[in-house]
Amino acid sequence: VAEPVKRAEQKERTRRAILDAALRLTAETGLAALSLRQVAKEVGIVPTAFYRHFDSIDALGLALVDESFGALRAMLRDVRRGGPAYDTIIDRSLEVLVEHVHAHQEHFRFIAREGAAGPPAVREAVLHQLELIDRELATDLAVITGGTWSHEDLLTLADLIVNSVVATAEAILAGRPEQEKELVERARRQLRMVLVGALNWRSQA
Amino acid sequence: VAEPVKRAEQKERTRRAILDAALRLTAETGLAALSLRQVAKEVGIVPTAFYRHFDSIDALGLALVDESFGALRAMLRDVRRGGPAYDTIIDRSLEVLVEHVHAHQEHFRFIAREGAAGPPAVREAVLHQLELIDRELATDLAVITGGTWSHEDLLTLADLIVNSVVATAEAILAGRPEQEKELVERARRQLRMVLVGALNWRSQA
DNA sequence: TGTACATCAGTGAACGCGCGTTCACTGATGTAC
DNA sequence: TGTACATCAGTGAACGCGCGTTCACTGATGTAC
Numbered sequence: 001v002a003e004p005v006k007r008a009e010q011k012e013r014t015r016r017a018i019l020d021a022a023l024r025l026t027a028e029t030g031l032a033a034l035s036l037r038q039v040a041k042e043v044g045i046v047p048t049a050f051y052r053h054f055d056s057i058d059a060l061g062l063a064l065v066d067e068s069f070g071a072l073r074a075m076l077r078d079v080r081r082g083g084p085a086y087d088t089i090i091d092r093s094l095e096v097l098v099e100h101v102h103a104h105q106e107h108f109r110f111i112a113r114e115g116a117a118g119p120p121a122v123r124e125a126v127l128h129q130l131e132l133i134d135r136e137l138a139t140d141l142a143v144i145t146g147g148t149w150s151h152e153d154l155l156t157l158a159d160l161i162v163n164s165v166v167a168t169a170e171a172i173l174a175g176r177p178e179q180e181k182e183l184v185e186r187a188r189r190q191l192r193m194v195l196v197g198a199l200n201w202r203s204q205a
Numbered sequence: 206v207a208e209p210v211k212r213a214e215q216k217e218r219t220r221r222a223i224l225d226a227a228l229r230l231t232a233e234t235g236l237a238a239l240s241l242r243q244v245a246k247e248v249g250i251v252p253t254a255f256y257r258h259f260d261s262i263d264a265l266g267l268a269l270v271d272e273s274f275g276a277l278r279a280m281l282r283d284v285r286r287g288g289p290a291y292d293t294i295i296d297r298s299l300e301v302l303v304e305h306v307h308a309h310q311e312h313f314r315f316i317a318r319e320g321a322a323g324p325p326a327v328r329e330a331v332l333h334q335l336e337l338i339d340r341e342l343a344t345d346l347a348v349i350t351g352g353t354w355s356h357e358d359l360l361t362l363a364d365l366i367v368n369s370v371v372a373t374a375e376a377i378l379a380g381r382p383e384q385e386k387e388l389v390e391r392a393r394r395q396l397r398m399v400l401v402g403a404l405n406w407r408s409q410a
Numbered sequence: 411t412g413t414a415c416a417t418c419a420g421t422g423a424a425c426g427c428g429c430g431t432t433c434a435c436t437g438a439t440g441t442a443c
Numbered sequence: 444t445g446t447a448c449a450t451c452a453g454t455g456a457a458c459g460c461g462c463g464t465t466c467a468c469t470g471a472t473g474t475a476c
């Protein structure tokens with residue numbers, strides 16, 4: 001008594017079309033100003049059909065949060081693939097960042113925008129996911145630093161790095177393409193400053 | 206033939222009421238989702254009277270950008286008042302930051318929110334103002350570091366500091382009050398890492 | 411000081427429009443036998 | 444395989460509501476003389 005195939009397929013296709021349309025439309029005005037009717041029109045369905053897929057725009061927003069963090073986590077997996085090779089990690093991470101930021105522009109923009117200004121439920125979901133990523137990075141850093149740092153110190157450093165990288169991604173997306181090289185070079189220097197600073201500061205403490 | 210006094214006074218009072226109401230109301234949903242009628246209702250005037258003061262919600266938004274950066278610049282003046290006393294500058298700056306963030310919550314939130322998700326004109330105005338502040342900080346840093354750094358290096362460091370501080374302010378405003386001490390302590394360590402790192406990295410370069 | 415006129419912040423009715431949501435429906439897809 | 448029935452994604456009319464904007468207006472404040 002499994003769900004029939006063809007009908008389910010069509011439903012899934014419409015669901016995808018709704019998610020894609022919403023991601024495209026929110027890029028202009030943000031999720032808070034997005035209407036169900038705009039989405040329906042963009043997809044090519046009647047407004048009421050929206051309810052066959054989502055209870056509300058907020059519910060749609062939460063689905064987009066999941067999807068966007070899927071893209072971000074894929075990026076982090078790519079970064080980790082190289083292992084903790086200490087001397088090349090900054091260059092490699094920035095390469096992966098630039099590649100993913102371009103391939104998933106809309107998802108990155110969505111996270112930045114809705115984390116600052118989304119409807120409360122969406123905003124909270126974004127901030128929660130970012131906190132989880134902070135903690136994951138702290139675990140990675142524990143490996144790189146050889147397990148001698150305290151949990152709190154690792155989180156502090158992870159937070160500093162995540163904030164800088166998020167700011168860099170936002171700047172790349174907001175800026176003109178010809179500024180990109182400059183922004184990446186700046187990020188590279190910043191990460192080096194941070195890494196050198198963390199190690200020196202640590203040995204003084 | 207100067208503008209008459211009493212009438213102008215009343216007009217200014219209404220203008221202020223509109224700005225205050227808008228700042229209060231946007232805290233919930235963001236400027237993009239704010240309606241002229243909501244503002245008028247909150248102020249206690251008829252919707253059409255809004256046009257006596259602003260051409261559109263966007264124009265009102267730009268006035269709020271000016272006002273919010275007025276608050277931010279007042280903070281920076283307070284920080285600078287202590288002069289470039291190298292060893293206490295981090296502690297003093299964080300004290301001033303915490304004080305101003307609480308006194309002008311709504312303005313800081315406005316900057317963070319509309320810089321990420323405001324209507325295009327407002328968003329651009331916010332990002333432009335932040336860039337100006339980056340450059341001002343770079344000038345301050347030139348004094349602190351004794352004039353031996355390149356312009357580009359100073360901007361890189363300023364950008365790193367501004368991003369961290371903005372992230373800290375956002376975290377304080379988004380978090381629960383009992384987390385504040387922890388967040389400030391984390392910011393303190395981050396700024397020390399950055400300063401130590403910048404100096405060491407610099408001397409290696 | 412008193413009067414006649416000008417200014418203009420705020421009013422209130424009206425407009426067409428897009429909004430979210432309800433409801434009964436259609437007809438292709440799927441299931442039971 | 445063929446038939447009768449069930450499911451359910453998408454339809455289309457209708458609703459009351461808040462929206463931005465227009466327009467002619469009112470009446471207190473201000474100015475000229």
